Amino acid sequence: MGTHEAARGGRVAAATALTRAVAFAGVGGVCAACVAQPPGVGGRPASASAPLDWKSLESGVLTEHVQLTSREQFVKAGESYFSPDGAWVVFQAVPVPAGGAEADPFYSMYVMKLVREGDRIVGAESPILISPPGSANTCGWFHPTLPGVVLLGSTIDRPKTDQKAGFQVGMRKYVWLFPDEMEVCERFVPEVAAAMGSPASMWADDRRATMVAPVFSRPQYDAECSYSSDGRFVLYAHVRPQKAEERADADIWIYDTRTRRHHPIVVADGYDGGPFFSPDGRRICYRSDRKLNDQLQIFVADLRFDDEGVPVGIEREYAITDNEAVNWAPYFHPSGKFLVYGTSQVSHSNYEVFAVELDAATLAADSPARPAAKSLRSARLTSADGADVLPVFDPTGTWMMWTGQRGPRAEGEQRPSSQLWAARFNASGVRWAK
Numbered sequence: 001m002g003t004h005e006a007a008r009g010g011r012v013a014a015a016t017a018l019t020r021a022v023a024f025a026g027v028g029g030v031c032a033a034c035v036a037q038p039p040g041v042g043g044r045p046a047s048a049s050a051p052l053d054w055k056s057l058e059s060g061v062l063t064e065h066v067q068l069t070s071r072e073q074f075v076k077a078g079e080s081y082f083s084p085d086g087a088w089v090v091f092q093a094v095p096v097p098a099g100g101a102e103a104d105p106f107y108s109m110y111v112m113k114l115v116r117e118g119d120r121i122v123g124a125e126s127p128i129l130i131s132p133p134g135s136a137n138t139c140g141w142f143h144p145t146l147p148g149v150v151l152l153g154s155t156i157d158r159p160k161t162d163q164k165a166g167f168q169v170g171m172r173k174y175v176w177l178f179p180d181e182m183e184v185c186e187r188f189v190p191e192v193a194a195a196m197g198s199p200a201s202m203w204a205d206d207r208r209a210t211m212v213a214p215v216f217s218r219p220q221y222d223a224e225c226s227y228s229s230d231g232r233f234v235l236y237a238h239v240r241p242q243k244a245e246e247r248a249d250a251d252i253w254i255y256d257t258r259t260r261r262h263h264p265i266v267v268a269d270g271y272d273g274g275p276f277f278s279p280d281g282r283r284i285c286y287r288s289d290r291k292l293n294d295q296l297q298i299f300v301a302d303l304r305f306d307d308e309g310v311p312v313g314i315e316r317e318y319a320i321t322d323n324e325a326v327n328w329a330p331y332f333h334p335s336g337k338f339l340v341y342g343t344s345q346v347s348h349s350n351y352e353v354f355a356v357e358l359d360a361a362t363l364a365a366d367s368p369a370r371p372a373a374k375s376l377r378s379a380r381l382t383s384a385d386g387a388d389v390l391p392v393f394d395p396t397g398t399w400m401m402w403t404g405q406r407g408p409r410a411e412g413e414q415r416p417s418s419q420l421w422a423a424r425f426n427a428s429g430v431r432w433a434k
C-alpha cells in the first residue's frame with residue numbers, strides 16, 4: 001500500500017472511528033449513512049486473492065461462530081454489548097426500510113434475547129426497537145443492577161443536519177455528525193425486566209418506562225457511555241465546543257449519579273473516547289488520536305479516587321499501542337489480564353480483532369525509555385476478509401461478540417454488510433507474541 005493510500009485509509013478510518021461507534025455520514029451518496037460503519041468501508045473491495053478461510057484460521061481461539069443479525073433485517077448492525085446475565089444484547093443498527101425506501105442515515109437502538117443451547121449461543125430472538133423514530137443513537141449499555149434499564153447515547157428527536165463543517169478526503173466529502181443534541185440517556189425495557197424476573201410495575205411512574213430520557217444534559221455531543229459495576233458512575237465522552245485542528249475533540253468524564261457532579265478524567269488534545277471501566281473498577285481503557293495524526297492508539301489509565309471513593313481523575317496513563325495503525329474500541333476481558341480491540345494493523349482494507357496483554361510488570365516499568373507499548377505481547381484473533389471490529393466479551397469471558405463483514409454479500413453490494421457475530425472464545429488458545 002502506497003503512502004498516499006495509507007494516509008487516506010488512515011484518515012477515512014480515523015473519521016469513521018471517532019466514537020465507540022462512529023459518527024459521520026457521507027455527502028453525494030458515496031458513503032451515505034456510514035454512521036458506525038467499521039473502517040475499511042469505501043476502500044478497495046475485499047482482497048482479489050483467495051478469501052481468508054476464517055473457520056480454519058481462527059479455530060485455535062474462536063469456534064462455533066454464529067451470525068446474530070442479517071442483511072434481511074438490517075442494512076448494517078454494529079457495536080453490541082451483553083447484559084449482566086449474558087442473556088441479552090443491546091446493539092445499534094439501521095433497519096432495512098419498507099418498500100424500497102431510502103435507509104435511515106442514523107442508527108436505531110435495539111435489544112434482543114440470545115438463543116442458547118446449554119452455554120452455546122446459537123442465535124437470537126427478534127430485535128426490540130428501544131429508540132424513538134428518527135433519532136440518532138449510539139453506544140448502548142445495560143445497567144449492572146437495575147433489570148431492564150439501558151444506557152445509550154441518543155438525540156431523542158431527529159438531529160439538525162447543519163451543525164458541523166465537513167471535510168474532504170480524496171473524492172469523498174464527509175460531514176461530521178456529532179450531533180449537539182446527543183445526550184447520555186436511559187430507557188427502561190419491560191421485556192428485559194420481565195425476562196429477568198423483575199416486575200415492570202415498579203416503573204409505572206417513571207418517565208423512562210415509556211421514553212428515552214436524558215441522565216443529564218450538557219452542551220455538545222455526549223455519548224460513548226457505560227456504568228461502573230455498581231451503577232453509580234457513568235463513564236462517557238464529551239465533545240469540546242472547539243475543534244482541534246479541524247477535528248472533533250472529546251474528553252473522558254465521569255458522572256456521579258449520587259451527587260450529580262461531573263468529573264473530568266482524561267483531558268488532552270485529540271479525541272479521547274470509547275472508555276470502559278476495568279473489571280475491578282480501578283482502571284479505564286479508551287482510544288485517542290492524541291497525536292492528531294489520523295491514527296488512533298489504545299490507552300489504559302489507573303483511576304485516582306477521592307476520600308469517598310469517587311473517581312475524580314487518573315493517577316497514571318499507559319499507551320498500550322504505539323504504531324502506524326488505527327486502533328480503536330478497546331474492551332477488557334473479564335479476567336482483566338488483556339483487552340481486545342479492532343485494528344488496521346494488518347491492512348486498512350482488512351480490520352482485524354487483536355488482543356494485547358496487560359502485563360503488570362511491563363506496565364509498572366512503562367517510561368519513555370521502556371515504553372510498555374513496545375514490549376506488551378499481543379495476538380491476532382480474527383482472520384477474515386472485511387472489517388472485524390468492536391469486540392466484546394460476555395460476562396463469563398468465554399464468548400466474544402463483534403461486528404464483522406464476513407456474511408453473505410447482498411446483491412448489488414461490493415462487500416458483505418456489517419452484522420453482529422459471536423463465537424466461543426478460548427483464552428488458552430491465544431498465541432501471544434512480542
Ligand SMILES: [Ca+2]
Pocket residue numbers: 249250251266267268269270271272
Ligand atoms: Ca481530548
Ligand SMILES: [Ca+2]
Pocket residue numbers: 350351352353382383384385386387388
Ligand atoms: Ca477482517
